[in-house]
Amino acid sequence: MEDVDLVKLCQKGDxxxxxxxxxxxxxxxYGVSYKMFNNQEDALDLTQEIFLKAYxxxxxxxxxxxxxxxxxxxxxxxxxxxxxxxxxxxxxxMEDSFQQISSxxxxxxxxxxxxxxxxxxxxxxxxxxxxxxxxxxxxxxEGLSYxxxxxxxxxxxxxxxxxxxxxxNKLKSVLQANAGLNVSSRR
Amino acid sequence: xxxxxxxxxxxxxxxxxxxxDAGKHRQIEQHLTECSDCRHKKEELKELIGYIxxxxxxxxxxxxxxxxxxxxxxxxxKLPAKKGLFRIPKWTFAxxxxxxLALLIYVAISVIPFGGQQYEPIPVDVCLQxxxxxxSEQIFPTGIMPEITITETDQTTxxxxxxxxxSDLDPLMEAYYGIN
Numbered sequence: 001m002e003d004v005d006l007v008k009l010c011q012k013g014d015x016x017x018x019x020x021x022x023x024x025x026x027x028x029x030y031g032v033s034y035k036m037f038n039n040q041e042d043a044l045d046l047t048q049e050i051f052l053k054a055y056x057x058x059x060x061x062x063x064x065x066x067x068x069x070x071x072x073x074x075x076x077x078x079x080x081x082x083x084x085x086x087x088x089x090x091x092x093x094m095e096d097s098f099q100q101i102s103s104x105x106x107x108x109x110x111x112x113x114x115x116x117x118x119x120x121x122x123x124x125x126x127x128x129x130x131x132x133x134x135x136x137x138x139x140x141x142e143g144l145s146y147x148x149x150x151x152x153x154x155x156x157x158x159x160x161x162x163x164x165x166x167x168x169n170k171l172k173s174v175l176q177a178n179a180g181l182n183v184s185s186r187r
Numbered sequence: 188x189x190x191x192x193x194x195x196x197x198x199x200x201x202x203x204x205x206x207x208d209a210g211k212h213r214q215i216e217q218h219l220t221e222c223s224d225c226r227h228k229k230e231e232l233k234e235l236i237g238y239i240x241x242x243x244x245x246x247x248x249x250x251x252x253x254x255x256x257x258x259x260x261x262x263x264x265k266l267p268a269k270k271g272l273f274r275i276p277k278w279t280f281a282x283x284x285x286x287x288l289a290l291l292i293y294v295a296i297s298v299i300p301f302g303g304q305q306y307e308p309i310p311v312d313v314c315l316q317x318x319x320x321x322x323s324e325q326i327f328p329t330g331i332m333p334e335i336t337i338t339e340t341d342q343t344t345x346x347x348x349x350x351x352x353x354s355d356l357d358p359l360m361e362a363y364y365g366i367n
Contacts, residue, residue, distance in 0.1 A: 015263070018263075019256075022256070022259065026252065026255075027247075030244075030247060031244055034244045034245075035242070035244065040245050040247070043244075044247065044251060044254075044255050047255060048255050048258050048259045048262070051259050052259060052262050052263065055263055055266075056266065117238065118242060118243075121238055121239065121242060122242075125239075136239065139204070140236055140239040140240055141239060141240070141242060145206075146201075146204065146206045161200070161201050161206065164200050164201075164204070165197060165198075165199075165200045165201070168200050168232060168235060168236070171235060171239075172231060172232070172235055175235070
């Protein structure tokens with residue numbers, strides 16, 4: 001059954017159709033949440049919260065965009081709100097689980113380097129502003145087009161272009177400052 | 188850095204993401220063949236994007252999904268019930284509102300006198316009296332209606348009723364129908 005049909009059923013109060021949407025999209029929403037928070041427990045909690053919000057707001061979905069774009073927008077907004085809340089409350093915890101992530105590296109040395117690189121990358125991503133982080137995740141991790149990002153974040157295409165440019169430059173600077181990546185200037 | 192290089196480097200992200208129009212894309216491509224500095228910046232950016240693309244996320248076990256799903260269902264159950272099929276479509280609000288307004292106007296016109304004649308309540312006895320006169324006038328022509336008075340002695344019981352017409356009604360019947 002197509003997304004559209006499932007959404008129409010959900011709007012009529014069919015919880016089974018909603019559960020089907022949950023099964024279809026849970027991995028992608030978990031992916032976005034994890035990349036925003038870099039913490040599995042938080043990511044799962046947020047996935048649950050995002051789907052709860054989706055259930056509450058599904059009546060307002062008007063089929064002008066695809067359901068996945070609508071759900072992404074909701075996910076990104078919930079994550080940004082949560083990040084802001086945490087930022088105002090306490091220091092954002094840089095935790096998790098680089099050890100848990102299975103690496104494709106062949107040797108233990110390569111694996112260690114890869115883990116260290118990833119740790120630094122997360123640190124750099126976490127130093128970005130919420131919306132910069134969102135564009136990097138949507139573009140470079142989720143593979144959305146600029147148009148889809150503009151629709152998801154409800155901003156202009158030009159704004160998306162400039163945010164991506166700024167965010168990547170910031171990431172590069174942070175990584176170069178930490179000397180963790182081989183992304184270095186020759187000068 | 189030349190102004191041209193600054194403009195090129197500002198567009199490198201969009202260039203790598205193939206988000207520029209064909210003309211701009213060709214210009215940058217051409218510039219990159221000539222400018223080693225911009226070429227290096229492009230390689231750095233490409234490397235960075237590669238690292239970000241490669242970021243992995245921990246897999247979720249079936250048990251963790253089960254817990255997340257259970258939590259979601261519990262929270263959905265706590266929500267106020269959705270109206271589902273019994274929801275009132277928004278388009279019905281306008282005609283319903285118009286109907287209620289019309290009803291209110293009708294009630295207002297019916298109840299409020301708006302300066303018209305105000306009627307006072309008529310006592311029951313007066314009402315009966317008027318009804319009696321009207322009724323009498325329909326049966327009996329004006330002027331021939333004799334005055335009938337019923338005294339206590341005229342009151343009879345069922346046993347006392349005889350076949351003979353009562354003497355008090357005789358003149359009345361005679362006057363009107365010519366019956367003797």
